[in-house]
Amino acid sequence: MNKMPVWADVLLVPLISLLISFVISGLVILSIGESPIEAMNYMVTGALGSTYGWGYTLYYATNFMFTGLAVSVAFHASLFNIGCEGQATLGGLGVALVCLFVPWPHWSLALLGAVVAGAAFGAAWAALPAWLQAKRGSHIVITTIMFNFIAAALLNYLLVNVLRPEGNMDPATARFPEATNLPGLHQVFGLIGIPFSASTPANISFLIALACCGLVWVLLWHTRLGYQVRAFGKSEKAAVYAGINPVKITLCAMLISGALAGMMAVNTVQGEANRLLLNSVEGAGFIGIAVALMGRSHPVGVALAAILFGFLYQGGAELALWTKIPRELITVIQALVILFTGAMTDLVRKPLEYLFLMARRGGK
Amino acid sequence: MDFATIIQMLDSTVRLATPLLLACLAGLFSERAGIFDIGLEGKMLAAAFASAAIGVMTGSVWFGLLAGIAASLMLSLIHGLASITFRGNQLISGVAINFLASGLTVLLAQNWFGLGGRTPPLEGPSRFAEITLPFADGLRDVPVLGSIYGDLISGHTLLVYVGMAMVPLTAWVLYATRFGLRLRAVGENPAAVDTAGVSVVAIRFAAVLICGVLCGLAGAYLASLAAGFGREMTAGRGYIALAALIFAKWRPWYALVACLLFGFLDAVAIRYQNIDLGILVLPVQFTQALPYILTVVILAGFVGKAIPPRAGGEPYVKER
Numbered sequence A: 001m002n003k004m005p006v007w008a009d010v011l012l013v014p015l016i017s018l019l020i021s022f023v024i025s026g027l028v029i030l031s032i033g034e035s036p037i038e039a040m041n042y043m044v045t046g047a048l049g050s051t052y053g054w055g056y057t058l059y060y061a062t063n064f065m066f067t068g069l070a071v072s073v074a075f076h077a078s079l080f081n082i083g084c085e086g087q088a089t090l091g092g093l094g095v096a097l098v099c100l101f102v103p104w105p106h107w108s109l110a111l112l113g114a115v116v117a118g119a120a121f122g123a124a125w126a127a128l129p130a131w132l133q134a135k136r137g138s139h140i141v142i143t144t145i146m147f148n149f150i151a152a153a154l155l156n157y158l159l160v161n162v163l164r165p166e167g168n169m170d171p172a173t174a175r176f177p178e179a180t181n182l183p184g185l186h187q188v189f190g191l192i193g194i195p196f197s198a199s200t201p202a203n204i205s206f207l208i209a210l211a212c213c214g215l216v217w218v219l220l221w222h223t224r225l226g227y228q229v230r231a232f233g234k235s236e237k238a239a240v241y242a243g244i245n246p247v248k249i250t251l252c253a254m255l256i257s258g259a260l261a262g263m264m265a266v267n268t269v270q271g272e273a274n275r276l277l278l279n280s281v282e283g284a285g286f287i288g289i290a291v292a293l294m295g296r297s298h299p300v301g302v303a304l305a306a307i308l309f310g311f312l313y314q315g316g317a318e319l320a321l322w323t324k325i326p327r328e329l330i331t332v333i334q335a336l337v338i339l340f341t342g343a344m345t346d347l348v349r350k351p352l353e354y355l356f357l358m359a360r361r362g363g364k
Numbered sequence B: 001m002d003f004a005t006i007i008q009m010l011d012s013t014v015r016l017a018t019p020l021l022l023a024c025l026a027g028l029f030s031e032r033a034g035i036f037d038i039g040l041e042g043k044m045l046a047a048a049f050a051s052a053a054i055g056v057m058t059g060s061v062w063f064g065l066l067a068g069i070a071a072s073l074m075l076s077l078i079h080g081l082a083s084i085t086f087r088g089n090q091l092i093s094g095v096a097i098n099f100l101a102s103g104l105t106v107l108l109a110q111n112w113f114g115l116g117g118r119t120p121p122l123e124g125p126s127r128f129a130e131i132t133l134p135f136a137d138g139l140r141d142v143p144v145l146g147s148i149y150g151d152l153i154s155g156h157t158l159l160v161y162v163g164m165a166m167v168p169l170t171a172w173v174l175y176a177t178r179f180g181l182r183l184r185a186v187g188e189n190p191a192a193v194d195t196a197g198v199s200v201v202a203i204r205f206a207a208v209l210i211c212g213v214l215c216g217l218a219g220a221y222l223a224s225l226a227a228g229f230g231r232e233m234t235a236g237r238g239y240i241a242l243a244a245l246i247f248a249k250w251r252p253w254y255a256l257v258a259c260l261l262f263g264f265l266d267a268v269a270i271r272y273q274n275i276d277l278g279i280l281v282l283p284v285q286f287t288q289a290l291p292y293i294l295t296v297v298i299l300a301g302f303v304g305k306a307i308p309p310r311a312g313g314e315p316y317v318k319e320r
Helices: A006-031 A036-048 A051-076 A084-101 A107-136 A140-163 A185-191 A205-222 A224-234 A236-241 A246-273 A284-294 A299-322 A328-343 A345-363 B003-032 B040-058 B061-085 B090-113 B145-153 B158-176 B178-188 B190-195 B200-225 B237-247 B252-271 B284-300
Strands: none
Touching: A006 A036, A006 A284, A006 A299, A006 A328, A006 A345, A036 A051, A036 A299, A051 A084, A051 A185, A051 A205, A051 A224, A051 A246, A051 A284, A051 A299, A084 A107, A084 A140, A084 A246, A084 A284, A107 A140, A107 A246, A107 B284, A140 B237, A140 B284, A205 A224, A205 A246, A205 A299, A224 A236, A224 A246, A236 A246, A246 A284, A284 A299, A284 A328, A284 B090, A299 A328, A328 A345, A328 B061, A328 B090, B003 B040, B003 B145, B003 B158, B003 B178, B003 B200, B003 B237, B003 B252, B040 B061, B040 B090, B040 B200, B040 B237, B061 B090, B061 B200, B158 B178, B158 B200, B158 B252, B178 B190, B178 B200, B190 B200, B200 B237, B237 B252, B237 B284, B252 B284
16 A cells, blocks of 8 residues: 555655755855855864764754654654743753752762653643643643743743842852763763763763663553554544543653653753753754654654754854854754655655656556 | 823733734634644744835835735745645644744844844834824823823824724624635535535635735734844744634634733733732743733633634545
8 A cells, every 4th residue: 555665755755855955945045145065064064073063963962862752752642742842941940959959979870860850840841731632622732832931931930039049140040069960972982982072062961862762762662552652643533442541641642752851951951051041942842843753753763863953053053153154044944844844745755656656657 | 000000001001912913813814714823923023024124125114014924925825835735734834934934034134234133223214103193182181081092092003003903804804704704614614615616725825825914914013113123023922822812712802802911911021020919929920921821721621611613723635
């Protein structure tokens, strides 16, 4: 019945979509009087040409892996979690509280505590929208959008009025104690003899993100819960008929999703800033949508797409540094990727299907 | 709080509610036709930029307004193409449109004007002038009513009155015209409309384009009010309009009430930082978050359930 081989659906559709996005972005660069080739050159050397560039690329990729996985898990239950931004904000709060108020003896324990706290706070922020969707039928997209804004207001209040140390002007918490500082990626790579730049924010959470990719893969394809989530996502009616509890699955999928989004804060809040700032998420929650769409909601795809977007983010920063093209070009590329891989898939898929059908007919 | 303060508060409520109202009615047309639109924010932003940029270049508010509408319509067309023609996911398309606007506006603003993503300030004829209604100055000495007429009702810019007029107009189009009946039907049961020989695609495109025009007005209003474009200047108003739309349960007159309420909350948040209620102090952040909290409460269905148009969010497939 398949009109297209699986590899074409999994690889060709996102890659062609990406290509279209790049071509349009190239045209945008041309239209503002810059050279696309030169721009690409700056981006590649800036983001991938040195271990310093790679450090930033992997640092951003870590964030996007967490949020990409978060959106993917919800996608598998056919839920659109647009609230990763708010869940990651709350995750940051959890991480900060744990780092500030628990006297950790060693970073490894602090890391464990922060992961648990970030996940718990993120999941908690996803719980109410999930419950409202499951029990009251309130559309999860709208409620999670609203919760993003409520999270921002809540954090603003807490940072300005409660957590800000006395005498400090900027709305941020105090610095975390030394013992909670995470080892950088250069220390990790140093153990296996790979020289890596020490002046990047990339840290050990990158490995946690990779582990999460593996865990999500196991969860979705090798556990009963994962099967139920996917069955529910494919057809709610069939799943309910098969005895799957829709309320439980909606809640589970969203809690896992929120927890993954919340864990992102370990990388940004504990790993990089060492204190909680107002906007530590910086839109990574939304980039997760692009990453999940690009990675076809599969952990391997998400990991690759996250590195791609990490490259775009670091490359974009370099671009803004060396040329007159502002960083916002990356937002445009991101929008185009979302548009072509998420909303206009038929634009790419239909002609491809047609080509494969023709090829098959020609072959017989 | 004295009378003059109340008038001032209500006056800024009207000013702040207008962009919400225009965007909310825009969303109303689109969503009543079954096309979810979370791209209101992006369309307003694009319109604000285009109207400010063209307004600065030509020095005319009218060219600015037209450019704003055109920019918003372009994004509407993309949304229509993705969600009607290619039957894609309307929510994802909306997200893409928001990012597209957020990125392109700053990119172009920086490239054209080189002011770090802003446009130069709009001055004189490139902004909407305040309209003084007849007798406003003459009646000012009349107690209470004179002040209400002169300060609250009179003295706004054109688009405020357009926004207010759009409410009965929308209600009339929606409930008293053939087009409105079809539009609502397309949002509830497109197959029935199709069976009656009316093009679902045409009605939905018309709705999406009306949405684009109204968002264009909202964006142009914002640019004129703020006298120029600034990075992310819509600041979530598109989402508040979306919240107001749900709060209003997708109905025009309720939309007016919801937008005035949310505009009032905005005015309160701007004027008073923290509100001391005696027993507890409401922080300003609470006032800012209140529209979103109220919307979640309404969505939860404990206080009057908000039921969206039944075919909302689903692409229409003619044959199965």
